[in-house]
Amino acid sequence: MSSTHLHAGSAHVVSCTTTARALWLKLQSILYKDTKGNTRNCARTTAAERRGEAVDEEGPDTKAHSGADAVAVVALLTSHTENPKLLFVKQFRPPVNAYTIEFPAGLIDPGETPLQAALRELKEETGYIGEPLEGSRIGNDVVHVSPELCLSPGMTAESIHVVTLKVDLDDEKNHHPKQDLDEEEDIEILRIEVPSLLRELDALAGENYRIFDGVYLFAYGLVFSGLADALHSEHTEAKGG
Amino acid sequence: MSSTHLHAGSAHVVSCTTTARALWLKLQSILYKDTKGNTRNCARTTAAERRGEAVDEEGPDTKAHSGADAVAVVALLTSHTENPKLLFVKQFRPPVNAYTIEFPAGLIDPGETPLQAALRELKEETGYIGEPLEGSRIGNDVVHVSPELCLSPGMTAESIHVVTLKVDLDDEKNHHPKQDLDEEEDIEILRIEVPSLLRELDALAGENYRIFDGVYLFAYGLVFSGLADALHSEHTEAKGG
Structure with a gap:
């Protein structure tokens, strides 16, 4: 394997806010730092809950639960x-x-x-x-x-x-x-x-x-x-x- | 290839309404008929626009444009x-x-x-x-x-x-x-x-x-x-x- 540079920067999500819900879907606004250190906005959609378990996804982490859905x-x-x-x-x-x-x-x-x-x-x-x-x-x-x-x-x-x-x-x-x-x-x-x-x-x-x-x-x-x-x-x- | 029954029913989307937007994402409510003829609700998320082209996705079709995104x-x-x-x-x-x-x-x-x-x-x-x-x-x-x-x-x-x-x-x-x-x-x-x-x-x-x-x-x-x-x-x- 070859890569232009193997160790990527430290971009990360700063905050994540739910702006809308519809049945089992949530629409969320994300504030994040990009690889160059700039603050940017992004949106995503995510499941409102997993089977039998509410998912709380506010705050700095994108997922309250660990592992895959x-x-x-x-x-x-x-x-x-x-x-x-x-x-x-x-x-x-x-x-x-x-x-x-x-x-x-x-x-x-x-x-x-x-x-x-x-x-x-x-x-x-x-x-x-x-x-x-x-x-x-x-x-x-x-x-x-x-x-x-x-x-x-x-x-x-x-x-x-x-x-x-x-x-x-x-x-x-x-x-x-x-x-x-x-x-x-x-x-x-x-x-x-x-x-x-x-x-x-x-x-x-x-x-x-x-x-x-x-x-x-x-x-x-x-x-x-x-x-x-x-x-x-x-x-x-x-x-x- | 073998199948339990090859010709599936005629489930289809009846209507699709945008309920929220965030940047380039839209949250939509879908009303559809299932294979047994029952009317049901569903939600989905979709891109608000393709590059240089507004996508209007209200109405019976799930896509106003043809082909992939x-x-x-x-x-x-x-x-x-x-x-x-x-x-x-x-x-x-x-x-x-x-x-x-x-x-x-x-x-x-x-x-x-x-x-x-x-x-x-x-x-x-x-x-x-x-x-x-x-x-x-x-x-x-x-x-x-x-x-x-x-x-x-x-x-x-x-x-x-x-x-x-x-x-x-x-x-x-x-x-x-x-x-x-x-x-x-x-x-x-x-x-x-x-x-x-x-x-x-x-x-x-x-x-x-x-x-x-x-x-x-x-x-x-x-x-x-x-x-x-x-x-x-x-x-x-x-x-x-």
Whole structure:
């Protein structure tokens, strides 16, 4: 890794004031110091509360709670008789006025770890019982839980952990998955084979489904490494290298 | 691909009213019909304007403009003498009170195509001059521009296209990249080799950088296909398949 200068300045939020509310959203004004020491204004939107927990976000910190708001689950379906598949959810999302394709996801309850929230949300939204990907080292974790990630850092304070789970389709407990949805939820599940994911997402976008950027970029990453290698070869050949 | 039922209902937004504003953000109340025909309320946040263009979002449609708000650029740096690298930007983001690692990105100007916006934003934020990945077929496009993707569909109307560009480091025009930033922008660039991307992102998260979920999931996709294959083999071997 190379960087123009690795140690960034000490920009930080000075104060944060809620100026409006609508259902579970708050609009906030932020006063902050930028990297050069100038005082500037900014706005953001944030959730008014997490499940069962009021969030007080006035004052110098941008978050009264620690850790991410939510989890998104990369669920790998394995089976003796079928190719590995990935699991997605499809639902109407009023903020984008469209049916979306997303990872199973949801808020982290008070006291839950991201892994516990992922197992619970997977079960509620899809009916499947997952298990951690033990023994499969990715990044820093054996059981893979991502660091806290931001979703739209120019506009919201939202953050998630991405948790990877395995779903054993051969296990009897996953033979008849049964969703446990809230009354206002209407979620369908999609199972897509790993190698065809990007192609299937492009086809769904063509049918006016709106794809979550993280799902699309994950699918894009699946094919990108081959592309980068091919381009590198072309490039070095063309140059006679 | 398999689905519980492929043709979803016809949920849709009935009306959308702005209830508050703060700088470039608007808070809106949405009335919508759900898939079962019930009328429900929802809230979202949205940008008050796009660059040089007022956005009027009252009425039945959730968007007066067509297409995405912004682009994010997957920039592949190629060179005769170095391994392929990917290009990211690092900046302070007040809404998350942290320095973030993101793709070069920005709003689409009126009249611009996503590809034009991607070339312009890459040049402004990083100084590099990109070119389309011609001849490298990914998904539906030869020059790869993703469909319109949503960033946080439970909360905002924001959407982006992901555009892939190649940056030829051997070309003289890319020997001394010079950023062209707005006065309030302070953006550093990061170049990370493709195979070590996930590891480097985990390390940056450990130094309290907040990673954009799309960047992390792209990196995760880069390593995931090998993992899925390995698990599938383990699984079929264990079952004697």
